[in-house]
Amino acid sequence: MTDRDELAERRRKHLKLIHFNREDHTFVETEKPNVTFDDVGGLEDVKKRIRLSFILPLKQPEVFAAYGKSAGGSLLLYGPPGCGKTFLARAVAGEIEVNFMHVELQAILSMYVGESEHNLHDIFAKARENKPCVVFFDELDALGGSRHQMRAHHDRMLVNQLLLELDGLDNQSDNVFIIGATNTPWYLDTALRRPGRFNHLVFVPPPDAPERQKILELKLAGKPVDGLNLSAIADMTKHFSGADLEQVVQDAVDSAMERTFETGEIQPITQKDLLAAVKGRKPSTLEWFATARNYATFSDVNRDYQVVLDYMKKHGIK
Ligand SMILES: Nc1ncnc2c1ncn2[C@@H]1O[C@H](COP(=O)(O)OP(=O)(O)O)[C@@H](O)[C@H]1O
Ligand SMILES: [Mg+2]
Structure with missing residues (x-):
């Protein structure tokens, strides 16, 4: 075993899984389970996309630099509920040897004015302290989609804070990487979808x-x-x-x-x-596809969801 191997081994042993606690807004640290893509059944296309757009740029930034491509940006996993987004995000973190911070968006949200933003800021600070670190924002659906005016205002402030934090990240020096997951990507604020933010959309389909x-x-x-x-x-x-x-x-x-x-x-x-x-059970994904089709057909200016339409066609979903 070379010194390098040993160092890698030692680092792996000490990798942390950090969870932001819903109840008292504190961080809980445990040892990171070593889940990799091998533990995720199938989803080969998805893995390939994630490797190309997210993992390789982090592992070999010089290749991307040589072609004038920047390695920035974050991954946004989307698809019907219960099809492995959370599962996959954990595995992504296992593919690159980094700490993993799991943040359910609901846990950040607070009824007190300003506290949600404060929580978000703490999360990014904690990630920098533990770099290299993947921050996984699960259930991004909690942002937006709300028609209630008070909530909408609240959401707006939280989105602004998230933009501020994302833009403040420098991938090269900060070594903090962001993954998001949502069932409803079309509700996500468009500002969050610009280059350098959640710009790599990856569709996670139902299992074959x-x-x-x-x-x-x-x-x-x-x-x-x-x-x-x-x-x-x-x-x-x-x-x-x-x-x-x-x-x-x-x-x-x-x-x-x-x-x-x-x-x-x-x-x-x-x-x-x-x-x-x-x-006694019906597949729950069909309802999701019906909704997705509306967005893909009528308001998908960037053709982000063409892959969903293609999937539906291929699998005979009407
Ligand atoms: N490709 C897969 N291989 C193994 N288990 C899977 C796969 N996809 C989903 N699962 C299982 O299905 C359940 C739901 O997955 P989850 O990641 O929570 O869904 P999502 O985050 O998309 O709502 C989990 O218990 C997970 O173990
Ligand atoms: Mg999930």
């Missing part, structure tokens, strides 16, 4: 059949099962999100537990349980 099978396997791991054919279930659950599949497994577990209480003996989860659970 092999991905669905993998998710089902993950969710059933360690539970008592009997004679399951998960590939058949995966084929039946077109358009289901990861979260929908989690619900299906949960429903099947409930049935098996009911039998267990009736018989007094541990009953395995059967294919029949899963089939009944699938029948």
